[in-house]
Ligand code: HEM
Ligand SMILES: [Cu+2]
């Protein structure tokens with residue numbers, strides 16, 4: 001289950017599901033209302049014209065009141081308010097790594113691939129290995145054009161911009177191989193600008209990192 | 212004055228009549244739809260299954276870029292303005308737009324701009340391929356050296372010029388040419404939507420204009436705005452999205468108001484809460500300038516700023532939610548007649564609801580960390596732009612077609628179109644929601660990601676969707692050939708355009724439309740001695756020639772000096788031809804002019820233009836401040852520019868404002884000597900200013916300080932250069948005014964041209980009062 005891959009992933013998925021639930025309910029309700037009105041108020045043979053029907057050469061009468069406007073606005077606002085709260089909570093989590101002293105891996109996007117630089121100076125290309133259950137910070141930048149560094153299964157990504165370093169963090173819960181892909185058009189190699197994130201048992205990672 | 216037979220090619224080349232120009236926009240926008248649609252079909256065929264080879268990476272990137280640009284800027288907005296051209300003057304009871312020749316000029320700039328962007332396909336290296344967002348630094352010569360990108364930029368500049376002219380024209384028309392009794396609140400909702408749209412255009416387009424000018428300087432002169440890290444990606448992002456977000460509302464609002472225009476007619480009930488809807492749209496238009504950075508959520512902008520943008524973005528969905536509910540409430544108590552226009556209007560509401568719901572997801576910073584750049588986004592914006600806006604405009608198309616052609620279309624084919632359209636659309640775009648893990652703008656994808664099925668369905672939908680447009684074109688063709696005569700008012704609609712024959716006569720009304728206090732609209736005969744309209748001019752060759760000149764000049768920027776000179780020659784001679792032509796545009800003697808009761812047409816036009824100019828210089832100066840703040844070092848004042856010389860030049864320019872005031876005072880009091888002396892003094896002072904600038908520049912160059920000698924030089928040259936061009940343009944107008952003054956044409960009664968010039972000239976001086984301290988003193 002991807003949601004449990006990392007705290008941010010779980011929180012993202014939860015928030016997405018909240019939006020999806022509310023969005024589906026509201027969307028379905030409004031479309032149902034639309035369809036209901038369309039069917040209920042269809043023209044039936046012999047039914048009379050409404051009294052205030054548009055007449056050629058006459059400005060139509062006003063319909064609707066300020067009270068109605070307020071109610072409409074309140075409904076829409078109330079729904080949005082609920083989900084905004086959820087957003088703020090998740091943003092704080094995405095942007096604040098929980099532990100100090102976590103491993104920081106520098107990520108350099110380039111046309112067309114990813115270079116990773118570990119704290120001890122070790123460099124890899126298009127493949128990054130990290131230990132399970134530890135906080136890993138990716139410090140993302142670019143050597144040439146705009147890219148987006150995205151960890152698909154982890155549901156997190158950030159722009160890679162020349163001259164700028166932006167941080168994201170994960171705390172992978174499961175070992176395995178995951179997909180890294182560029183999500184911002186960066187030239188003819190864009191579609192193939194992929195890489196692998198390999199999560200290892202801490203002891204295996206330690207051996208690989210030292211060796 | 213030119214007279215042209217109605218059935219000739221020359222009519223269509225030289226027309227300035229708003230209805231003819233509307234039809235030109237209509238045909239051209241549909242042509243661009245076919246271009247953009249063909250590119251889209253190619254892309255979808257390529258993406259039908261993993262690893263196909265129909266469009267390789269490079270052509271795919273060109274296709275995706277040109278598709279995006281063409282659909283948004285050359286199809287959707289121009290289709291809305293086809294109807295705006297045709298129907299806004301009719302709906303407010305005017306004879307034409309305020310500046311008919313300017314309107315024709317807008318059209319030709321739009322057409323030639325599109326050709327410039329598309330010509331790229333036939334140049335080495337192909338068309339512009341940076342995505343329609345043209346992100347930096349991928350847009351710089353280092354990463355995109357091909358001519359196609361420069362041509363794309365040139366095309367954009369022509370389009371921006373076209374949009375700016377339209378903005379001025381529609382604002383002045385709506386504020387100055389309304390029939391007596393046609394108050395702002397009584398205007399039909401489509402005209403209202405166009406009014407708000409042009410307001411947004413006025414403030415949004417100068418920002419991208421500044422961006423494209425800087426990009427052109429980078430590419431042609433070697434300045435460093437977008438290739439440096441101090442400017443670069445983030446600077447472009449700000450400039451682009453300050454335009455780009457309002458732009459999505461600029462294309463959306465006409466579609467929404469088209470729905471609001473059509474629904475009540477067929478529901479046989481007035482629009483629910485017209486005032487509520489107008490208020491909502493006004494709030495939405497204003498707020499559209501406060502949400503741009505939601506496109507920059509993951510660029511590492513300040514967290515507080517990001518949260519602010521989340522809140523503004525979620526707030527902006529409120530007015531659009533309210534608008535949707537107003538549409539639904541319109542139906543309550545109705546007796547809906549299911550004709551083709553109303554089916555499209557209702558379908559548009561349904562699709563817009565889906566696009567609106569997914570939009571709320573994107574407004575959340577937290578969700579956007581992942582969603583940005585995925586096919587989820589592609590699904591979202593097609594539901595709003597195609598599902599909402601395009602479907603709404605299709606409702607307008609079927610609704611107004613009988614008025615524009617005098618013929619009915621085939622209802623059965625119309626309904627068939629609707630059904631096939633809805634099936635095709637949803638099959639095309641709904642599956643993209645399930646491609647939430649797939650990056651957009653990739654030309655292919657691997658087989659093991661589980662993306663095959665949605666992609667396959669989507670391509671299937673594409674074919675059905677494309678076919679639905681074919682049904683439309685067949686229907687329109689048949690209607691033109693053998694459609695039933697439509698009569699004045701086939702739908703029983705209320706607004707003014709339905710009171711006249713279909714198609715309306717060239718001068719629109721045989722008389723003066725008047726709205727009485729109780730809301731009845733009558734067309735009052737004009738007394739025999741006051742029948743001005745017979746003398747109106749409807750043709751001019753200069754808009755076409757001027758645009759052609761501009762087009763060739765821009766081509767010359769790529770093809771070399773001889774072509775450029777040829778273009779400039781055509782351009783200049785048509786400007787002269789334009790100025791000398793006797794062209795009579797009607798200025799309605801009376802009408803509703805609130806809030807500009809006593810403001811003359813030309814003056815209001817100049818005001819409007821200057822608002823756009825403020826944003827343009829704001830963007831240029833803002834960019835200067837942006838790169839300066841981001842730069843670690845910057846030369847001290849006086850290190851490379853001489854403040855004393857700058858101060859002297861400032862003094863000269865300010866003095867020229869005073870002499871311009873004197874000239875105007877001369878004109879107002881009938882003192883010809885003061886007028887002529889003032890004009891000449893202004894010219895001389897302006898000329899000295901430019902001459903000093905030229906000396907300053909050549910001195911800098913001789914010290915080796917060129918466009919590419921770092922950001923201080925880059926920003927100095929381009930910002931003051933743009934200002935210098937404005938001074939030069941002012942001098943050109945001055946020459947014209949001096950000639951007129953010496954011919955005795957500027958009089959106590961007639962000096963609006965001079966007044967407009969004075970406003971402009973003061974503005975240019977005030978800009979310099981900002982530039983001088985920013986560049987020379989701090
Ligand atoms: C015939 C119907 C259409 C089809 C099949 C279609 C398909 C596509 C496809 C496949 C993409 C590429 C997505 C990507 O990878 O970025 C795309 C992008 C886009 N489409 Fe459409 N589209 C259609 C109509 C429209 C219309 C009517 C509009 C007008 C508003 C539009 C606006 C855009 C925009 C703005 C982009 C983004 C281009 C970019 O990211 O550079 N499309 N469309
Ligand atoms: Cu990329």
Ligand SMILES: [Cu+2]
Pocket residue numbers: 455456459502503505506
């Ligand atoms: Cu936006």
